Amino acid sequence: MGSRWRKAKLALSSHLCAYAPRTQEDAPAAASSSAAEPVEPTRRSDSRASSDLEFRPSTPTPSSSGLRLSKFGSRSSKRFCAICLGSMKPGHGHALFTAECSHVFHFHCIASNVKHGNQVCPVCRSKWKEIPFQGPAAEVAHGRSRINPLDWPRDDGWMTLVRRLPPPRPRLDSGRQFNAVFHAPEPTAYNDDEPLDSSLSELLIRDHLENIESIAKTVEMNTFVELPAVPATDCRESFSVLIHLKAPASNSRQSQQNQGSAFQSHRDRAPVDLVTVLDVSGSMAGTKIALLKRAMGFVIQNLGPSDRLSVVAFSSTARRLFHLRRMSDSGRQQAMQAVNALVSSGGTNIAEGLRKGAKVLEDRREKNPVCSIVLLSDGQDTYSVSAGANQNRQMQTFDYQTLLPFSIRRNAQQGQAQIPVHTFGFGTDHDAASMHSISETSGGTFSFIEAESVIQDAFAQCIGGLLSVVVQELQVWFECASPGVSINSVHAGSYTSRVSDHGQRGLVDVGDLYAEEERDFLVDVRIPASSMSILSHPEVVVLKVGCVYKDPVLQELVNVDMDGVVIQRPGNVSPQQNVVCVEVDRQKNRLKAAEAMAEARALAEQGDLAGAVALLGNQRWALSQSVAAQAGDGLSLALDAELKEMQERMASRQVYESSGRAYVLSGLSSHSWQRATARGDSTDGASVVYGYQTPSMVDMLMRSQTLSAASSQQNRPSRPQIKQSRSFTGPLLPR
Template sequence: MGSKWRKVKLALGMNLCVYGPRNHVADNDDDYDSLPPPPPSQRRSDAALLSPPCDWTSVPATPAPASNRLRLSKSLSRSSSKKTCSICLASMRRGDGQAIFTAECSHSFHFQCIASNVKHGNQICPVCRAKWKEIPFQGPTDRAARNNNDEFMTVLRRLPPPRSNSARNPAPIFQSPEPSIFNDDESLDHKIDSTNTTFSDNKTPTDNLNHGRKVNIKTYTEVSTVVKSHKLDSFTVLLHLKAPASHSQTPRAPVDLVTVLDISGSMAGTKLALLKRAMGFVIQNLGPNDRLAVIAFSSTARRLFPLRRMSETGRQQALQAVNSLVANGGTNIAEGLRKGAKVMEDRREKNPVSSIILLSDGQDTYTITQNRPNYEMLLPLSVRPNDSSTFKIPVHAFGFGGDHDASSMHSISEASGGTFSFIETEGIIQDAFAQCIGGLLSVVVKDLRVGIECVGPTVYIGSLKAGSYHNRVMPDRKTGSIDVGDLYADEERDFLVSVNVPVEETSILKVSCVYTDPLTKEFVKLEGEEVRIERNNDVAKISIEVDRQQNRIRAAEAMATARALAENGDLAGAVSALESFRKVLLETASARSGDRLCASLEAEVKEMEERMASRHVYEASGRAYILSGLSSHSWQRATARGDSTDGSSLVQAYQTPSMVEMVTRSQASLLGSPSGQRLLRPMWSSFGSQPKPR
């Protein structure tokens, strides 16, 4: 205890203020109250810290009475017990061993959190954006003190007076100039980690990695049998694809991820704090072979953090960069995406999986005109599909709150091959990010293309129902293809093919697919079984599998129709279109059999009808909810929608086990329970790529 008070005395002699551990200063609240306050002439902030050395300020360094030099904030002992830090969102309770800094604008933070902000050049309040005259920083103590778990000496620095008009504008996040070419990405070090994988004597490592890692192809016909003498003008065949599962002892493909984050003025306060927490979760769950870059945009855009591997050092640097974010300015989505695309375009090396995450809570006021909006202008050409319709870089867009431009965010994701999620409730932003990266960290199939070929000489393809996936039928209508792109582990895709079959024909189609294994770079080609129909005079049995997928496609079509009507001001017509589909749905064979997918469709349609109750409700949430639903159905991929990621909506029909695991981990981290802490291992540990022991 004596050594601690020596440090206090030393600090007083240096004209600095020290936060001492609470239990070494006072044993109860009365002891805090008994400390005399300084006279009004010496009060500055609620922290009441002493003037730093004279080269930082013009205040004389003449010592004042010791009682005035060490005044502990009452907010630390009382009101802070009911507060949370706006940066880390953790509680600021008395006796938890953490120093509390209260600025002159009256907002309080953990000292460690706000000191990290200041370290990166921020000199304004993260909550109210008030310009501070005094900023906190940390002074290191000696090694012996750190080994004894003593606190670092914390001091306050008086800022020099502003020059000219610089005080009107917040300090930039980083003072260093931004390079013109983003070719400074950290080098890759790809090695298949087989430390947890046992290879048998008669198998090569590649054979072992590919064991069970094949796409599964199944086909279903709409009825089991067809009358011999009947001609089929429009006969439906379901193509069902399922990606291989992930295994705990199988390494995964590493990811290049660029996050493009809105830090406009409307993000100030709770929104920005929750975004920082969500980004912290993403950073902690990326592996040492994954790379992350951070773009922040408001009126302009800046690369806040270059493309770096998420090693232990990389994670800490990325967390510091994210914690330095300050909300201010307008919303320039196009410029943010341009910077994000440039990071991807200029990188020297590429990980097998690449993606951009875009989050915004507002509307682009720099590129889009409200009269005749052209949303294509927001998406850079470098991330759009090329002539062969292969998606380059999917942009997974997240609309945050009720004021974002859902139409533009949906258009961006749709054009790039990504998904659009609607985050209605601020608190689920971390779960929404978790669901997204749960998929990205489990990609097992790259550039998948499905091929369809008619077998019989007089069999022809009528149409392909493939949602937003690019598909084509050749002019002779004998062959067709669907560009599926990447698949997450355990992910499924269903496509409907309509064919014309003449009398007596039994052989219909052959289905095949080609793709690349992202881990081994191996090109894989698979042939499915030939599709045949049985002809007899028995009563035909309807396929539930085909019927439920037909209902899914009809639901998406009804949603698109309702949205078009609502945009034209006909909310009653929109509700009527949804209600008409719901009545038809309930009469189908799959719905009557109790199919869960159909039950989810019905619940989703009801929710959409409620969100079209008035123009105000539609503008606030209905449009975003419908567009997120259309995105989910058209890509057959899970999106966050409304105020939950684990509700009863159809979004759960597309969730993969990896997504569910990551969302569970996110929710456990928010609860902070002991059982949750056991779940909080990095995602990459599930796939066999583990960091080296320290």
């Protein structure tokens, strides 16, 4: 009895809120006093409101804001710390902290958690009025032990304290409470970007020149024809020629494979200017914003000292949290502090956030070779789109295209995206149509994050590509090489393509390519009948193909020419010469599947879900009858699985509204740009397709998953390992 009272008195003497432990003798008195008026703790005068609270030895009520020993907590919550999962037995050398919501933690664990701006309970998410913090003992720095007259268990060199949180800021006229950063003055021009480090730039160029001889630094080009031979007397109005491109490998990955170096050296790739535009509206409260902060922490830690980052947060309005600055040690620290200080409140103003994000890149004085905007939102835009547009999705898409800054929109004539925006629709309440429209208008991709736990993985895959750009401003050209041959059309998805000079020349604007990224374009040509005079020379050159692009490090143009596309024109075609090329048929399947997805989505938006499901089913049957599918082609099998998943997500109006629309639009974005997007929940192997991933994306994604598994320290099934398929360039098989 005496020792328990002694511990309570010691706790009270150090300003920790506690109440005296009850004994069996105290039980009757406690029962008789339960109906009486509770005694509130006595606080200090207003002049000292910012300091610690002083509590008298009285029993606090459940509404008391002080820290108290819980009598309602479960045994398991008292036995293990919810942060480190370690034992919490008194007297084992660790101070314990009991929060006002009755959950108990190791003091050093929760103090570290609070230090990063997390002022809510990790277990029940209740907001605290008082938080713990740690302060270094001055005496330890001078070689002396700190004063500890109470002989409490302690951590070396640290004192454990409790601090009262300041009162909330007054609400604005709109009734919404904003983070303090939203109240600071903001410059009219964002020309305060941190200058580039010239020494790092020179080092980058030197390393690039040293490795350029040992690594193939030019784009690899190959062509395939639909049939190897066409009878000389035949006229083919439509004949397919496939142009296949593959970007070179990055220096860092080659070094990693040859020398076993650490992941992604920051010295031998093009540095990036990245602006993240983050939704911090009221719907992001709780777990969502906590996971967003963790994902941003991963992004910050994987940017190099030559990369620059700025963060824009938006709710009812938008705010630049800090200027565009290099991710040096101090830059990372500032970025982490700004992200961890975010709180959720207010409405959703996506267009204003994009304007601020574009302005950061428009006003910068210096420019890194690569730039991009990453946008994440979980809700409908409540400011920029009219009510009529909300009822008409086509009108809503048009409104967003007109609202976006000109710097974000692709130039229709040049086909280049000045500032690509990669959008991430989070959860089931976001506006997938608008997010897809923003990405298509800017030349970026749209990803659908269905589950909260995979935000970091989705970000990791995206920046894995952005941090490996090896080709910029790529243009593929082709021209007819024989009389009578003409170009009918070019199938290039969302890439801008042109046919000129009466069908004699064609061009595709591709833009940037990530390391080892691949592209396929089908060119439809007309082949006339040949005269009998050329039967002695049956080999005919149909097209000449080449490309030109800019090296992002050296900022120099590189030209690549290849031999002409040749077909045979014999008098008679043998059975061996009449076999359809699997590579060409595979890409035809991809284009037809993408067209079916777009048509099914249009039917679903009109309310004809049954018709949409039937259309997807017909396309699946057509795929199964193709030459590529019957040859066991992996891309055709993956397309069939993807179409099947879309059928299931169109089973009802409710399912389509919650996830089907976003899943289909993300698939369309992936196929139209031939670039990886996140779809579904990566923890559920039946509902996700990883497509068009590059090795750098796979490496970054696995890095994210490894860190997540290590930090969770929970017993759960491990995620299957992601493997990059080398047999085809389209979507990987569903995991």
